[in-house]
Amino acid sequence: MIDLDDIDRQILRILVADATQSASAVGRKLAMSQPAIWRRMKRLQEAGVIRGRRLRLNAEKLGFGVTVFLGVKLARKGQISLEDFERAVSGIPEVQSVEHVLGLYDYRLRVVARDISDFERVLRRRIMTLPGAGDVEANVLLSEERRPGPIG
Secondary structure (H helix, E strand, C coil), X not given: CXXXXXXXXXXXXXXXXCCCCCHHHHHHHHCCCHHHHHHHHHHHHHCCCCCCCCCCCCCCCCCCCEEEEEEEEECCECCECHHHHHHHHHCCCCEEEEEECCCCCCEEEEEEECCHHHHHHHHHHXXXXXXXXXXXXXXXXXXXXXXXCCCC
């Protein structure tokens, strides 16, 4: 864990709102120089607090109106490695994230589809045919609110 001061927290809040901002833009908002902000951002990246600046696409605007969280239980534990399942499921373009979890299911997948019938096609033809895929539980996303995270 890294010690964060008030300026570090302000930088993180600004970047959470818009990760594309330059050190210069962040510095203007905080009335600090670009080099001072750049050094702080670099320290936060080296410490692993900031893990890149990902582009977040709006799936709905791209024609993917349905998001489903899918719990997947592996059917043949021991016969298929977790790495093989993860590699296979990661190759499906509709699968946006793969999370290995503890609980009723082994994996939690975030899957996007154009509509429910498209999701059914992805589920039947791609996900359920994966080696080791067993029981599944689908939860359709109704709405999503982005929270700023643990920094407030």
